[in-house]
Amino acid sequence: MLPIVGIGAGLVSALLFTVVITGSPLALLLSYVAPLPVFIAALGWNHRAGLVAVASGTLAVTVVLKLSLGLAFAIGAALPAWWIAYLALLARNDDQGNGEWYPLGRLLVWIAAVATLVTVGGALAISTDFETYRRVMTHGLQLVLSGGEGIGPVVRLPAGVDAAEIAAQLAALVPAAAGASFVPMIVANLWLAAKAVRLSGRLPRPWPLIPSTRLPAQAVAGLVGGILLSFAGGFIGLVGAALAGALIAAFGLAGLAAVHDLSRGKSWRTPTLLAIYLALVIMLITVFPFLALLGIADALIDLRRRKPPASPAA
Template sequence: MATILFIGSGAGLVSALLFGVVATLSPLGLLLSYVAPLPILIAALGWSHRSGLVATIVGAIVSAVFLPPAAGLVFAIAVGLPAWWLAYLALLGRTDHAELIEWYPLGRILTWLAVTAAGITLIGAISLGPSYEAYRSSLDDLIRAMVGAELTPALPVDADTEQFVRLVTAAVPAVAATTFVFMLTLNLWLAAFTVRVSGWLPRPWPSIPDTLMARNSLLITGAAGLGSVLLPGFAGLGATAVLGGMAAAFALQGLASIHAATRGNRARPVLLALLYLALLLLSLWIIVVLAGVGVAAVAWRSRKSARTAMLD
């Protein structure tokens, strides 16, 4: 127990420091804030999820003391609790009839990544105003200020600024959730790799290219798509955030499926290098294509599994 408290406290302090440097408003500070969940994930994966929970509590307290008090709550919601939860899922396992541990599937973790990112986005939106109208007004004002400060790409002379603001405001939940999914996934991978190298990772290293999201992920995505169009207020915003998070999860699924499909191909290194280069240069469009590949892979492999089960 003493080790858990010591490791967790240290991880919480480091995580709070990384979280706090964003206040410097420098590019380096922003970059460091993206890896704020990393120490908590390392502590939780290497020394049980209890250590990650201690890190979350310590990090929230430190943030509240040395930053504005509300920063402690922001740290807990956006950094600490998501990191603790993902580490908990990664180490979740059950023993089968042969006394072998069946670890929680990566595909389900991907789905939880999307849902977690959507939850963070929704809570962040609610915090901007007591009502949906107040949220929209606050976000519209922020985007107008960014346009006025030339922090956004220059608009054509004949462009309708208000229409542009409305479009950006509508897209913010999906973009935010997508960003959170990629950020949390990268942190989870880095933490697992670090703990694995140190020899403290309880779970065997999985075959990432063989990741397969569950069939119900397609239903979740379809329901989120409908909800984003039909539901009003924060309910519609939450559905839009889920849609964005699931799109990012399916893009990662598509990337894994391409890795799996090119096994044994002599041109595989070149093909993957071109794919990652395109991902860097044309990130938005490639993410859309990868999401389509991911959806197709889940649908096809789920249908194949269903047919196999029927034949058996």
């Protein structure tokens, strides 16, 4: 049963990954859920089924397209899904002999680490020479801003603005932005897969209290280290920027979880949550850093320690 489920999941995942080459908006959207079948196989049929999915999907992409795309599928979509699902199902007995599942906060740190590795792997796939990588990224962004090679500009710049200069500045932000964007993508795929597997009755882990998610204090040190590394330049700086972006995204999600947890049972809960989600839709870049700061504060001083523990059924 495991090989059949794994092979099927791997082939579906490979198909979702490769449709992006058509260039349509729907194909791009489908590529975001490419890890989902691997997550489902690993969560519902254990991690060995997930490994079969990784192998079958990688082989399919390699045979149908080429080896480099097969490796991109494995590193960028399949292996991260398998590893995160494997961690999500880890459990041990605590001092009282009760089962203790892998903490959501630590899982979120691993998701940030995986997002960093995927970002760095994508950069190295473009070129192992940093200057070449930077030129390629700058040129691609310049095409988006000013058009060229038979395509018009995607973004209209005001008159007198130098597209090349803006492109060079944006290229420096790509690693942090990519690291940050991969975190919610992985989290969303994990959540969807866990929901689907739970509905089928195959999820071994009891459904966790997601608002209780809190990152460990050590993650703050990781964020500081990433920020400092980002000033180093070259691929070392790229690693630091990707790590910083990924951890900021993780802290932002933890901050949002803290708002849910701290507002439980309060009269202002509903309007506050509605306002926050509306603000995230309208001005994500402005609001999200404040949630990240809340997540950082919660990791350092535990804003919820005086709050009575919430019931999972609440």
